[in-house]
Amino acid sequence: MKIEKHRKRQIITSFDTNRDKRLKLNSLFQHLSEIAWEHAKILGVGFEDFHSTNRFWVLNSISVEVNKMPVWQDEVELVTWPSGLLKLFFTREFEVLDKDGEILVKASSTWLIVDRKSMRPIIPRDYDYLEKYALEKTSLTGPVKIEMLSSFDKVAEIRSEYTDIDMHQHVNNSVFIRWIENSISCEVLKDSYYFGIQFIKEMKVDKIADVLLDKNSNKFEIKNSDNKTHVRAIFKV
Template sequence: MNLPEDFQFSREFEVGSFQVHPNGRISLTSLADLLQEIAWRHADSGDFGRNLLDTQQMWVLSRLEISVFEFAKWGDKIRLFTGGRGAEKLFAFREFMVWDQDQKVLARAMSSWLLLNSETKRIQRPEQVLPAKLFDPTKKPDWQPEKLRITGEWKGKEEIQVRHSDLDLYNHVNNTSYIRWVENFLADLGIFPTQLSINYLAESLAGEIVELSFYDAENEKFLEGTVGSKSVFIAKVD
């Protein structure tokens, strides 16, 4: 099929029973899981995915913004699109779009990524490794995930111990695990966001205690995760 809006890769998924809330609608966490999955599939199809591990390089998600216009239901078939959206300085950008079966846009997302040497953790310039047609350093998207700064009044906290199921291939907390923590914390307050922004600031590891701090700024809510004095992520929901 011809892909819309200059997207470069697409796959269809069916929303499973394990991906939905009690209301039968897909969770933000499960949607983020699918975004991560299609990003890897696209990267692997172009030899800039898991094969980078052979040269001691790794992708690190730095920032992500998701806007959901309608949550898909259990059993719905949805189509995800993704594509590179240029690069600026050390960031490579990737955009996502989600369609229902009638080609109605259900969600959009934009992400910024860093390419690291897996041994030294030094950041690599993306144009030195990545296909220029996907991550052209002379192009950058108008929509870029923002750098978050916490505002509002502190309202409470929760401690979470990192468990084995929270970890990714690198034995760090998976980026979608942070979203699950945010989604669960807010659900306990009766808050079910349709927009999420998150900045990933540092790694957290198995056994560590992550303290979630909640801040209320009226129309915006913030959650910060810290390990000791180290901030590992900041999330904002509208």
């Protein structure tokens, strides 16, 4: 089976964009997640393929370099491909191209396969055949690791609600990004930037957590009332 990069044309809709008509960061993540699922299904390791064995994919981290965010009504091409194994992690790359083929956004992600009963990662050797599908790595390839914040300000308190929960019965990854995005200056989000996020602990419905920010390092942490961290993120201009 010859593996090619998976490509999808996408029109940026009004509900994808912010008040400046730019694609929202959390909307970008939704599109990247969707094309990743599509490609996993093509490769025989999609949601339906894992369902019978009580296994599922978990996004561990993703790093994104934004050169220029597309805007409302732009037609872009989303591109994704698997790039190999790093210890327990399966790596996957992304690009968002404009109509002329210019790279607007590039991203790299790390994923785990998790057993639904034990909630523990599956040893990659069970799926090491996926390495034959691996294409090139990028400068971003590898897990995002962010240290615990040593000093911070509380910038928001959030509660997980019904519409934040996905089919895995926890807060969707893009929702965490939306909560953080709402704590970043909209002026900064107009320009090119880097964003990295590490997903640590799932969050269920009707739970309260704080969004914390270290203003010196532009690092974020979302932590619950039990002092458990759900995600850590970093933002650089």
